[in-house]
Amino acid sequence: MTNISFTVNGQPRTVTVAPWVSLLDALREHLHLTGTKKGCDHGQCGACTVLCEDKRILSCLTLAVMKNGRSITTIEGIADGEKLHPLQQAFIDHDAFQCGYCTPGQLCSAIGMLHEGKARTREEVKELMSGNLCRCGANVGIIDAIMQVKETYSHE
Amino acid sequence: MNNFTYTTAGSITAALQHTKRHPQAMYIAGGTNLLDLWKYNLLHPQTLVDLNGVPGYHTIEAKEGGGLQLGALVTNAATAYHPLIEQRYPLLSKAILAGASAQIRNMATNGGNLLQRTRCYYYYDGDVPCNKREPGTGCSAIKGYNRIHAILGASEHCIAVFPSDMCVALAALEAVVQITGQQGKRSIPFADFHRLPGNAPEKDNALQAGDIITSIDLPAKEFAHHYSYLKLRDRHSYAFALVSVATALELEGNEIKEARIALGGVAHKPWRIPEAEQLLQGKPATAESFAQAADKLLEGAQGYPHNQFKIELAKKAIIRNGLMALHPETQLPGAQPSA
Amino acid sequence: MKTTPAVGTPLSRIEGKQKVTGTARYAADYNVPGLLHGYVVNSPITKGRIVQVDTIPALAVEGVVEVLTHKNRPGLAWFDLQYTDMDAPPGTVFKPLHNADILYNGQPVALVVATSFETARYAATLIRFVWEEEPFDTCLQNHPEKARPAKKGFATALRPPPPKPTGNFEAAFANAAFTVDADYRHSTEHHNPIELFATTTIYEGNGKLTIYDKTQGTINNQLFVANVFGLHYKNVQVLAPFVGGAFGSGLRPQYQLFLCVMAALHLKRNVRVVLDRKQMFSLGHRPQSLQNLRFGADATGKLTAMSHLAVSETSQFEDYTEQVVAWSHKLYPAPNTLFDFKVVPLHLNTPIDMRAPGGCTGMHAIECAMDELAYRIGIDPLQLRLLNYSETDPSTGKPFTSKALKTCYLRAATQFDWFKRDGRPGVTTRGNKLVGYGMATGIWDAYQFPARVEAIITAEGKLVVHNATTDIGTGTLTVMTQIAADAMGLPVAAVTFEYGDSKKPFSMFQGGSAITASTGSAIMVTAEVLKKKLLKKAQSIPNSPLKNAGMEEVIFTNGTIRLRQTPRQAVSFKQIIAANNGKPIKTTRMGMPHAIKLRKYTKATHSACFVEVEVDKDLKTITVTRAITAVAAGKIINPKTARSQISGSMVWGISKALHEETILDEHLGKYINTNLGEYHIPVHADINTLEVIFAEEEDTLINELGSKGVGEIGLVAMPAAIANAVFHATGKRVNKLPIHFDELL
Structure with a gap:
């Protein structure tokens, strides 16, 4: 041990x-x-x-x-106490999950991706999020949520 | 998924000493394939020697007289996004980014990328015959389902393919693998690093027991202007190649001065035939020229019942990727065919 | 002040915050004291028996508590019937660790129980088996002579045998002006929810068990456990508050539940069993199938003859069946028909329903045949559907409770710009891509099961509703809350829906797109009774303004009962409960399908799907660039969650058409791509624009809600629409799913 x-x-x-x-x-x-x-x-x-x-x-x-x-x-x-991370709120707003099981991974991956700052277009976001499978097929909601937050996410 | 002990190595010397004393020990760096295989009960390390803390192999450095040295412990992602790679060796960047997922690229190291095992279904199933896993048991793929298997350089003992994308670009770029082993340092040209299965498919490459890859060196020739990596697979991302092509061109006007073409997903190693590239020298960069090179590259290709298509697909991919290399800016995320 | 209706509004999922913060707990997420971990060992042979098993090396590992095999398992229920479940096909239920016989590759043969997951997993590799292998057959094509009609039984109530022939098909087909005769082949598929199947059993003592299980039916599994292990059903509580997808795989109790409970009872300890991804391929599957379709039409394009023959696999021990062949005759009024469905028993596990079972199989073939026929006749594929459109069910002559399929066709076609396409195959291009447009029709039965609901008005004047159903990601919690809020005249915030618990009133398993209609209608029925109770109590209050009011003279709004004419005259729920000495007022009622009234009707949801694909000119790689599905499913309770159901199903359609398949090696008798790296489901990069339209469809007959399910209909039309678009792009028909792009080379 x-x-x-x-x-x-x-x-x-x-x-x-x-x-x-x-x-x-x-x-x-x-x-x-x-x-x-x-x-x-x-x-x-x-x-x-x-x-x-x-x-x-x-x-x-x-x-x-x-x-x-x-x-x-x-x-x-990810959240700041009770205050959700903007991406968490965007996932709720865009119904970016159904069963919710892949959601923690999708969110952590998306936050990592925004931090990397390599994805400019929707196509690039999709490519760089492709390591996260969603069997419910919430793909459109997930990418919509990320694109919305990406607009406001400044490269820190 | 046996139990093992774990130790960290502070230097290459210490790591080598460890494996000399404990031949059942294995090195771990990214661990993305090693732990995968261990969990399938296919690898049984007694000790894992963690190399991540060994100083001196975590950087990408420019070499005197051109060329770059890629530290073996640099992650695939850090390599693909490194300014020197993006600007000077963009083919390598594109190929790395066509492989695995962002998370895996953040973990997997350059050294480890060269040492991936095949993704053959039968290799991965410990309950069925496989010469690569258990020499002498037979090859289940030859008479089984062989859609993802080799069309070039295979043997009656093994038709597995090598799954790396990064290595296809490294083959095209004529990288050199730097190794430190129990007998000291040596270098192996990329073309000689991976091997064909022959009658010893259990051996993927030229490494000997205890050897450590310390860096992968890129020669001065960068092919920074005309290059393309094309990857064809059963979904648009996060899948292994059925066929992939790395093409690098040096042009004068529309005339090819020098060409490099390497194929992935078709053989037990990245597939490169220098004669095919020589055919292109002095030729116009047209579909016809690339078709001639493709025929040479694919000479002797042999399909199996489920992968016959790879021969035609590879030819078309070589042609298309040659044309794509003329306009690298048109390349799409995920190394898809151009729009 | 009136409560704004909740039904019809796009309310975000009520459990959303739990799901985005990682606090939603699934079956393997319960860390209870002294938890033991079980790891399953599966058979590497396909048929034969275990001759010897040596567990000593495994038991010798420190931390291993027990190894259970057929040799030492505790005594269990003897009769097959005790193992049966609500979804068991006719036959003999497979009983894990029952004896030495191996019936299929991947069959569970041992459970190692240890103090840690890793120890159990390691020890599992040390068990030594000696196997006796026997010849097997896992190939559907090899033995057409073995195809036979399926046995009938309890669970076939929802899967009637193929319809009887009508007219004279052979003669009509021979005389048809235009014909299509085509064969279709589908590969095996596995549900592969991302959540691994898992059970955590808490041993409470006194013969009591609390079980967190991955299931679509808490009561189904509660009764299974009670029957098999000889427990009183009241002592078995099965909980599934969160289910990480299931898609049919949780309709029957799976073997990790059985093994986990067995170990917990045997050891009198808390035990968890989690399957690994490879084991997820041993839980049942969508069967391989072969279909032949022969359609004939007269010179005007009217269908005169339809034959649909299907052969599907089943196991040696149960006859799994699907409704594959009946669909065309629920859509198209051909006077001469011939339908048959047969099964071939193979040495494989029994298939299990997978999203739109049978429907997406049969409709792929039907709608591809229709497309081919349209090209033979030389008319637009949509025009062929409209020419053969039927307002009544041609197979029975009965009217539909509602059918807005024509609206679906026209709205989707308009939004898609269908009429602007060049119908000629292989001529539309965009850069390096051939562009193809295809369409198809979808149909799915509108089911309703009996369901029981308890509704309570609490001291705070709030509503609590109980039902045993699960929410497998469909939005059940949110939708039921909306229905209950409107039914009682309360804001959504004042309603709690409690579910996912076998102790709650009865619900069938969550399948067949039926739960909204089932539990939702039960809520409506229960609320009516509860409202009467509240009014009665309100009238008993001294000087009640509602004294002589009948139900039709009052309205329930925002937690109060008001006189319709003089709304200021009101009594609040809180006041009513206070008058009840602070005791909650509750009622429990059963919601039942209106079987007698509905016998005169056919109940179905419909859809129309239009797809654009791009196929690379040289390399033939396929991309679904745009798809629109229009759905007619009665009233849409929550447009947001319903939209997700449809667009999620459309992703499944892309997957079925182009990606997913479990590869069966017939020499080895086993599946070989049993992982998510080689079992390809779409990644984000595969998914482009998906549009959903809900066609207005008022249905006053179907149930109290006027609502039909949306869990499956989105998948039914999509594979055929994609295949038809691929044909339009390339001129090549690939009638096998999934379509590999290289088949277009």
């Missing part, structure tokens, strides 16, 4: 896990942050997307021990 100290949603956290525990399972089972979802456990659906120092990564394809000392943001850390 290994002690890991890292920052999760702005809070210092320590967990004791076996080396073979994925970051995803550490978040869900050890820190009880179940907002991050397991959809395939093999990097093929994007449901487990979290931010590691503002970069979107797949928490299923990395080990918790490899994130010692790093800063992780999960869906639980």
Whole structure:
């Protein structure tokens, strides 16, 4: 077992896990942050997307021990207290989900993408969001929501 | 998905010492394919040696006399978006961005990209015969469903293809792989790095036990003006190539001075035939010229029941991508065919 | 002050905030004390038996608590009937770990239970089996002689056998001026909701279980668990407050529920079992199918003969059937018809309903055949549909409760600019792309199931409504809240809909696009009774202004009962409850389909879909650049969630037409692309403009709401419209789904 100290949603956290525990399972089972979802456990659906120092990564394809000392943001850390992140509100307004299971991953991925600042057009947004599958077919709502927020999102 | 121990290496020397003492140890960097395969119970590392903390391999540096050195631990995303790559080697940037997803590109490293295993269905199913996974058990793909398989350079033992997009561009650009191993440093030209299956399909490349890729070096020739990466697949993004083409041209007017063409999704390694490129020298950059090169590139191509189409598709893709390379600005996100 | 009606407004999902903040909890999200983790082991062989199983190496791993196989499983219910569920096809239900027999590849054969997920997963690889393999057949095409009519049973009530022939098809077809004779082939598909199937069982003691399960039917699974494990049904509570998609895969109790409950009872511990993605391909599927269609028309384009024959796969142990062939005759009035549907039992798991089961299979073939026929005749494909339009159901002669299909055709065609297209195939281009326009019709039955609803007016004068249904992402919570708010004259904020719990009053599983009509109508019925109760109580208040008022003389608005004529004369719900000594007033009622009245009608939703595709001139890659679906489904309760249902189904249509298929290796007898990397569903880059139109359709007959379901109709027309557009772009008909772009080379 290994002690890991890292920052999760702005809070210092320590967990004791076996080396073979994925970051995803550490978040869900050890820190009880179940907002991050397991959809395939093999990097093929994007449901487990979290931010590691503002970069979107797949928490299923990395080990918790490899994130010692790093800063992780999960869906639980996106809103500012009760105040939703503009993208969260845009997802609600555009009905950008149905079952809601891929939603945490879509949101973390979209926030990571806006931070990257590489997507200019709708086509580029779609391409750069294609690592996040939505089986309900809420694709149009998701991209509409992102495009709306992208307009107001200044490159910081 | 066996249990393993985990250790971090502070230097290449320390990492090499570790694997010398523990031959069952494996290096981990991005981990995106290694952990995927481990979870399918296909890789069984006893120890993972984390290379991410090894200093000195996290940057992209200009080399004296031209060329770039891509640190093995730089992520695929950081490489694709690096100003030196975007401006000087845009073909490489396009190819990287055609692969995987943004999240995976943020994790996967340059060194690891070269070491991906095939995506053959049968390799990924531990319960069925596969010579690549268990030598001598047979190839399920030859008599099975082989839509995604090789048309070039395959053997009776294996028809798997190598899945990387980045490597198709690296092959076209004639990159050189820098390696440090138990016997010291050496370099391998890209064309010799990956191998054909022959009768040892379990071996994907020229690495020996314990070897560490430290960098991938790009030669001075950049092909910054006429290039294109085209990727054809069963959906418009986040899928492996059925056929992909990296084309780089140096033009004088409409005359081709130098050409590079590499194919992905068709063989056990990025497929490049220098003779095909020589055919283009001094020729006009037209569909007819590219068709001639395509015929040369595809010489000896052999299809299987479900992938016969790849031969014709590859030819058409080579022609189209040659024309697309003349107008790189028309390329679409996801390396789709031009509008 | 009048309450603004909630029905018909695009209210955002009530649970939206939970879904965007990660606080919505799904079946695997309950971290309970002392939780054990189960990991399933599946058969790598297709047919045969387990000769030996050695669990000792697995049990030796630290943290492993138990390994259950057919050898050591606890004693269980004996009779097949006890394993049956509301959606079980005729036959013998598969019973996990029942004996050594292997009936299909991927069949569960063991459960490892350990203190951590990782330990269970690792130990699962250490169990040593010795298998005895037998020859198998998983190929639908190989044995046409094995095709036979399907057995009938309880669950076939919603899947009648193929209609009887009418007239003389062969003669009429032989004499037809124009004919089409075409074969269609569909691949296997798996539902693949992004949520992995999971069950968390909390062992409460005293024979009681609380179960968080991924399901479309809380009561279905509650009764299953009670029957199989010999528990009183009142001691089994199945909860599914959030379901991460299901699309039919949750209509029957799945094996992770069975194994999880078995382990919890056996160990008297809390247990969770989560399947992995590969195991998601062992839960049942949309079956492979082969269809032959022969349509004939007279010189004017009127259909004279229609034959539709379909063969589909089923398992060795159950006869799964779908309504594939009956649809054409619910649309087109051909006097001579021939329909048949047969099954071929293979060594595969039993298929299970998947979004628009049968409908999207049959209608793809029907609407492609219609397109082909239109080209034979030389008329516009839409014109052919209009020529053969029927206001009544041609198969029975009965009228529809409502049918605004013509409005769908015309509104969608106009918005699409259909009439401006050049009908000739392969001539319209845009840069490097061939452009194609195609259209197709959709039809789906409008079902209603019995449902029971409890409605309560609380001390605060608010309304709480209870029903056991789930909300699998369809918007049920929001829609029911809107219906209940209007029914009781309350603002939406004063209404709580509680659901996803088997302890709530009865609901069938959430399938067949039926829940809005079922639970929604039950709410309407219950609210009527509750309103009478409230009025009666209001009248008992001393000096009540409502004293002698009848129901027709009052209105319920904004939490008060007012006299229609003199609205200032009013009693609030709060006052009524106060007069009831602060005790809530409640009632429970059953909503039932109006079976007798509706026997004289056919009940269906309709749609028209128009699609534009671009096909690359050289490389033949296909893009659906624009699609419009117009839907006639009665009253639309919530245009926002209903729109999402339709556009989501349209994405499914793109997927079915161009992407998704489970590849079956017939030599190995197994599926080989059992992951989301190789089982292709569309990514964002595949989806372009999708437009939805709801045609006005007033239906006073269908149910109390005048509403029909929208969960499936959006998928029915889309695959054919895409295939027809691909034909129009390229001149090439590919009658096999999915269409691989290289087939156009």
